[in-house]
Amino acid sequence: MDSKVRVRFAPSPTGGLHIGGVRTVLFNYLFAKHHGGEFILRIEDTDQSRFVPGAEQYIMDTLAWCGLSPDESPAVGGAYAPYRQSERKQLYKKYADQLIADGYAYYAFDTPSDLENKRNEIPNFQYNKAHRKEMKNSISLSENEVNDLLKNNTPYVVRIIMPEQETLSFNDLIRGEVSFDTSTVDDKVLLKADGMPTYHLAVVVDDHLMKITHAFRGEEWLPSAPVHILLWKYLFGINHMPQWAHLPLILKPEGHGKLSKRDGERLGFPVFAMDWMDPNTKEQTIGFKERGFLPEALINLLALLGWNDGTDKEIFSIDELIAQFSLERVHKGGAKFDYEKAKWFNQEWIKKTSNDQLATLVKPFYDDAQIEVHEPAYLVKVIGLIKDRCHLLTDFITQGSFFFKAPTEIDTASILTKWEEKKQGFFTALTGDYEAMISKGDTQPTAADLEIHFKALAATHEIKPGDLMLPFRIMLVGGKFGPGVFEIIQAIELKDAKERIEYSLKLLSNK
RNA sequence: GGAGCGUUCGACUAAGGGUUAGGUCACCUCCCUUUCACGGAGGUAAUACGGGUUCGAAUCCCGUACGCUCUACCA
Numbered sequence: 001m002d003s004k005v006r007v008r009f010a011p012s013p014t015g016g017l018h019i020g021g022v023r024t025v026l027f028n029y030l031f032a033k034h035h036g037g038e039f040i041l042r043i044e045d046t047d048q049s050r051f052v053p054g055a056e057q058y059i060m061d062t063l064a065w066c067g068l069s070p071d072e073s074p075a076v077g078g079a080y081a082p083y084r085q086s087e088r089k090q091l092y093k094k095y096a097d098q099l100i101a102d103g104y105a106y107y108a109f110d111t112p113s114d115l116e117n118k119r120n121e122i123p124n125f126q127y128n129k130a131h132r133k134e135m136k137n138s139i140s141l142s143e144n145e146v147n148d149l150l151k152n153n154t155p156y157v158v159r160i161i162m163p164e165q166e167t168l169s170f171n172d173l174i175r176g177e178v179s180f181d182t183s184t185v186d187d188k189v190l191l192k193a194d195g196m197p198t199y200h201l202a203v204v205v206d207d208h209l210m211k212i213t214h215a216f217r218g219e220e221w222l223p224s225a226p227v228h229i230l231l232w233k234y235l236f237g238i239n240h241m242p243q244w245a246h247l248p249l250i251l252k253p254e255g256h257g258k259l260s261k262r263d264g265e266r267l268g269f270p271v272f273a274m275d276w277m278d279p280n281t282k283e284q285t286i287g288f289k290e291r292g293f294l295p296e297a298l299i300n301l302l303a304l305l306g307w308n309d310g311t312d313k314e315i316f317s318i319d320e321l322i323a324q325f326s327l328e329r330v331h332k333g334g335a336k337f338d339y340e341k342a343k344w345f346n347q348e349w350i351k352k353t354s355n356d357q358l359a360t361l362v363k364p365f366y367d368d369a370q371i372e373v374h375e376p377a378y379l380v381k382v383i384g385l386i387k388d389r390c391h392l393l394t395d396f397i398t399q400g401s402f403f404f405k406a407p408t409e410i411d412t413a414s415i416l417t418k419w420e421e422k423k424q425g426f427f428t429a430l431t432g433d434y435e436a437m438i439s440k441g442d443t444q445p446t447a448a449d450l451e452i453h454f455k456a457l458a459a460t461h462e463i464k465p466g467d468l469m470l471p472f473r474i475m476l477v478g479g480k481f482g483p484g485v486f487e488i489i490q491a492i493e494l495k496d497a498k499e500r501i502e503y504s505l506k507l508l509s510n511k
Numbered sequence: 512g513g514a515g516c517g518u519u520c521g522a523c524u525a526a527g528g529g530u531u532a533g534g535u536c537a538c539c540u541c542c543c544u545u546u547c548a549c550g551g552a553g554g555u556a557a558u559a560c561g562g563g564u565u566c567g568a569a570u571c572c573c574g575u576a577c578g579c580u581c582u583a584c585c586a
Contacts, residue, residue, distance in 0.1 A: 389548035481547040
């Protein structure tokens with residue numbers, strides 16, 4: 001048996017965490033835990049120009065919320081620290097030097113504008129065998145020229161020499177054998193002018209140093225795989241290379257292409273796991289968490305986007321996912337994201353969650369909506385009454401706020417279509433009866449008792465109860481929704497019910 | 512342009528040479544519900560196209576089309 005399974009998620013801290021990223025984390029995590037291995041978080045902050053303060057913390061907060069905490073990370077440390085590539089900067093140069101010494105890489109002194117000019121001059125310009133002799137580098141220049149440039153501290157990058165017409169293939173855990181002709185990829189930069197490695201060098205060096213056994217990443221990385229394979233071959237030996245798996249992409253719900261932050265804004269659903277505010281632009285992006293998703297539901301729906309266990313089962317806990325997960329059942333093709341189905345997953349998880357737990361989860365949403373919850377037990381009771389009609393935690397506000405304060409918006413239009421004098425009389429009598437019950441001290445009638453009383457009163461007024469139910473409901477909750485009318489009264493109690501009826505009656509008489 | 516990868520109902524997917532191509536979301540109908548939901552019962556709806564191989568193809572092979580990704584001193 002091989003050594004212990006070690007996988008890593010290696011994001012660059014440039015902004016909020018997209019659900020595609022969360023799914024990459026998930027598959028890493030599931031694979032690691034399924035095999036009793038370790039999951040490492042490594043921060044790839046090699047591009048200083050794109051560094052966004054707070055993004056790293058956001059990533060860690062998101063993983064914590066999702067319940068996908070790493071075994072090793074910049075925050076918790078580990079045997080292979082540091083886990084931030086910017087703090088590992090000095091490590092990479094020696095490998096770049098080694099590649100140059102071994103003839104696999106070279107210095108290139110071209111300035112950004114040199115490259116830009118070249119690209120403008122030659123359509124589809126590639127820095128490769130065909131053109132590298134036209135450029136300013138240690139292949140085209142004499143040894144003396146190169147030494148002079150280096151001595152004068154001329155900025156340079158290190159580029160890999162892509163061999164010509166060498167077929168490179170590897171076994172992708174998801175796709176099977178994939179092969180490339182090395183001539184189709186250019187001489188990638190390995191070490192930048194600022195001394196930082198590019199992704200290509202850093203990923204190989206760090207995966208080696210951190211003893212990564214399986215490397216998962218998005219499908220968009222497939223075309224650069226030959227560079228990484230070559231680097232493994234040159235630096236550490238191809239036999240030590242981790243097993244690669246390129247994950248399918250999460251696509252836009254309509255049209256084509258990768259799901260992006262913009263799609264969420266356009267179509268009105270979250271794309272980031274949690275709220276994210278860009279510290280530079282102050283732009284706010286909504287997250288699944290704040291939209292009212294349970295982390296279990298987000299994990300569940302992401303797992304089923306591109307994977308299934310081969311049965312009809314769709315609801316999985318994280319432990320069930322760990323037990324069942326296998327890369328063989330991960331799809332090759334991308335999957336379109338469907339927000340309706342996402343909400344269905346959340347609804348299923350709301351149903352699975354106890355009322356007590358839901359109460360603590362829902363409470364912050366009530367606080368944000370400035371709805372005061374005096375008694376936690378009352379909130380639990382309300383949740384029991386409305387939970388079946390909630391898809392999102394935020395639905396507990398729209399479905400439940402009237403339990404805490406009388407509605408101010410009353411759909412009087414719906415009452416007025418069939419409103420008549422005798423109904424007015426009925427409700428006036430009803431408030432009278434409620435008043436009498438209150439003064440008798442009978443403040444806690446059951447829903448069943450209230451219904452019996454209501455029907456009896458309707459009979460004396462010679463009105464069918466059915467003609468009264470809808471207006472009654474609207475008076476109590478403001479609109480055509482909510483649980484049973486008498487259960488509502490039982491919950492909000494008689495005094496409140498009476499006041500709501502009176503308020504609506506006043507509105508109606510003004511119309 | 513080049514390279515790589517992909518393609519089953521509108522969406523997520525099952526079926527790995529033999530099924531009336533199954534399930535879930537969405538949509539429609541009905542039942543339940545004196546509201547809205549939940550729940551229950553039904554329904555509409557798919558193997559991109561063209562060639563092979565085979566007694567038999569969604570499944571294997573070839574071609575075509577379409578789509579996606581990459582083609583930065585970004586990851």
